Amino acid sequence: MIPFAVPLTGDEQGGGSQLPRLRKISKGKLDLQARYLTIGAILLFFVPTFALLTCQIFLQASSLRQETTLGPHVSLRVSYTGHAHLALPNPSPEDDTDYPDITHTKDAPQGLVSPENTTTAITISVMTPQQFVSGFSGSIPECLWRGHSLGCEYVVPRNDPFLHMRSEAVFYHGPNLCLEYHQNKTRVVKSTRKQLAVLLTMESAAYYPCFDDPVFMQAFDLEISYRREAQLPIGYLRKDHIEGWRHDALVSFEKRSDSPVYVQSNCRAQTKRDSIVRYLMTFPDLKIRSFGRCLNTEGQVNGTTESKIDIYRRHKICLVMENSIATDYVTEKLYDAFVAGCVPVYYGAPNVEDLLPDPDSIIDCRAFGSTAALRKEILRVSGNRAVWESKVAWRKRRLGQLSPAFQAQVLALTKPSVQCQLCSMLADYRAGNTSLVQQFRDGWDYRSEEQKQLESRQFLLSNFFGY
Numbered sequence: 001m002i003p004f005a006v007p008l009t010g011d012e013q014g015g016g017s018q019l020p021r022l023r024k025i026s027k028g029k030l031d032l033q034a035r036y037l038t039i040g041a042i043l044l045f046f047v048p049t050f051a052l053l054t055c056q057i058f059l060q061a062s063s064l065r066q067e068t069t070l071g072p073h074v075s076l077r078v079s080y081t082g083h084a085h086l087a088l089p090n091p092s093p094e095d096d097t098d099y100p101d102i103t104h105t106k107d108a109p110q111g112l113v114s115p116e117n118t119t120t121a122i123t124i125s126v127m128t129p130q131q132f133v134s135g136f137s138g139s140i141p142e143c144l145w146r147g148h149s150l151g152c153e154y155v156v157p158r159n160d161p162f163l164h165m166r167s168e169a170v171f172y173h174g175p176n177l178c179l180e181y182h183q184n185k186t187r188v189v190k191s192t193r194k195q196l197a198v199l200l201t202m203e204s205a206a207y208y209p210c211f212d213d214p215v216f217m218q219a220f221d222l223e224i225s226y227r228r229e230a231q232l233p234i235g236y237l238r239k240d241h242i243e244g245w246r247h248d249a250l251v252s253f254e255k256r257s258d259s260p261v262y263v264q265s266n267c268r269a270q271t272k273r274d275s276i277v278r279y280l281m282t283f284p285d286l287k288i289r290s291f292g293r294c295l296n297t298e299g300q301v302n303g304t305t306e307s308k309i310d311i312y313r314r315h316k317i318c319l320v321m322e323n324s325i326a327t328d329y330v331t332e333k334l335y336d337a338f339v340a341g342c343v344p345v346y347y348g349a350p351n352v353e354d355l356l357p358d359p360d361s362i363i364d365c366r367a368f369g370s371t372a373a374l375r376k377e378i379l380r381v382s383g384n385r386a387v388w389e390s391k392v393a394w395r396k397r398r399l400g401q402l403s404p405a406f407q408a409q410v411l412a413l414t415k416p417s418v419q420c421q422l423c424s425m426l427a428d429y430r431a432g433n434t435s436l437v438q439q440f441r442d443g444w445d446y447r448s449e450e451q452k453q454l455e456s457r458q459f460l461l462s463n464f465f466g467y
């Protein structure tokens with residue numbers, strides 16, 4: 001209120017010499033009255049508005065802090081539901097659907113976009129240091145939304161509150177935030193109530209338990225991750241994997257070594273996969289070969305994916321073990337094996353069957369009660385050409401004949417980039433479609449009663465001010 005008071009006193013004092021002169025003329029008197037009336041009216045309107053605005057900003061700031069500080073004191077039920085809704089019918093053996101053209105997909109078809117129809121750009125504030133989220137920076141070209149060209153920009157708002165304030169969303173790399181969370185330091189910062197917080201993670205919830213922690217998750221509104229329930233699911237399957245098994249000639253059974261092969265360089269994984277391999281190594285007839293840093297038997301350590309696939313190509317069976325056990329957490333290791341055409345002995349995601357091209361495409365460790373039983377199965381597959389070939393036969397099938405969940409993964413690769421998909425989602429939200437955000441919130445039983453009350457109070461205020 002002080003800024004408004006200053007011109008008023010200035011006018012009274014500075015205008016002191018004019019005042020007696022004006023009083024003599026009645027027309028001037030009227031002018032003066034009009035002036036005071038105008039100033040009064042302006043003050044009447046602006047002072048309360050200013051006060052309310054200050055209150056609103058204060059309320060918002062304090063509630064934001066409440067809304068987003070993640071502390072262990074809040075306890076809520078876990079309502080992260082299972083995968084029931086993802087169950088799909090079996091593929092029909094006659095389905096003739098073939099793979100889509102995945103090599104030439106673009107974010108937007110050419111010639112469809114006109115400059116007049118460009119929608120107001122979506123801006124996303126990237127809150128995690130760039131080295132963890134490379135690719136999420138700058139403007140994303142050729143992003144389409146409802147047939148219009150959508151400006152889509154990832155900005156770094158560091159030290160620029162205005163950039164932060166005009167962003168539709170704040171974007172966080174989950175693992176970084178999760179580490180801070182365990183030190184009680186996590187703060188998801190939103191500057192307006194309409195802003196959404198987006199979590200991205202490709203790391204397993206077994207390594208980062210906060211991704212299963214509702215208190216942590218409730219600070220967000222959308223999830224991009226390997227989990228298939230995520231609003232924007234992204235798997236480890238890549239286009240070159242698909243190209244690999246579709247177009248590379250399969251090295252024949254005879255040209256491959258019987259020895260199961262293990263290539264691993266992180267030897268301290270949560271799953272203790274090395275212990276399993278060490279047990280298997282106690283069977284001399286298996287003759288397990290290890291090329292990686294862990295349990296190396298070959299004296300050669302080559303870490304790159306390419307040489308790994310080359311190694312896999314020379315073997316009938318490969319040991320594919322994830323670093324942790326988490327639902328949907330199936331990494332590129334499995335797809336590398338598929339490209340090479342070696343049969344994976346798989347240990348990892350408890351629901352791996354949901355993500356396989358064919359139920360018979362792996363040797364599933366869980367199906368065997370002991371390493372001795374697993375040994376028998378490995379010997380059965382590597383010792384019989386027909387059995388081995390039946391396990392790689394899916395490679396030459398049409399897409400429509402593979403499992404529906406696998407088809408979905410392949411088709412997801414024809415979509416625009418993740419960066420563009422996120423912008424489109426935010427444009428949908430801005431246009432009033434809150435269904436995905438609602439889905440996330442329902443999944444995490446978002447908001448305590450206290451927070452909901454606070455929000456409904458805020459809602460009245462923000463409706464009054466239109467934001």
Ligand SMILES: *[C@@H]1O[C@H](CO)[C@@H](O)[C@H](O)[C@H]1NC(C)=O
Pocket residue numbers: 114116117
């Ligand atoms: C822009 O979009 C509107 C409605 O979607 C359409 O009628 C119009 O033809 C478009 N303009 C151009 C130049 O494409």
Ligand SMILES: *[C@@H]1O[C@H](CO)[C@@H](O)[C@H](O)[C@H]1NC(C)=O
Pocket residue numbers: 072182183184
């Ligand atoms: C975090 O806060 C909780 C309770 O407020 C406390 O018990 C815990 O020790 C804190 N952790 C760290 C790493 O400061």
Ligand SMILES: *[C@@H]1O[C@H](CO)[C@@H](O)[C@H](O)[C@H]1NC(C)=O
Pocket residue numbers: 291300301302307310311
């Ligand atoms: C490892 O790499 C070297 C050259 O970089 C290559 O000569 C060798 O064959 C590779 N070893 C394996 C096991 O792939």
Ligand SMILES: *[C@@H]1O[C@H](CO)[C@@H](O)[C@H](O)[C@H]1NC(C)=O
Pocket residue numbers: 428433434435436
């Ligand atoms: C809102 O978005 C969801 C998910 O993208 C979509 O399935 C639904 O059709 C949309 N609803 C409307 C009314 O556009």
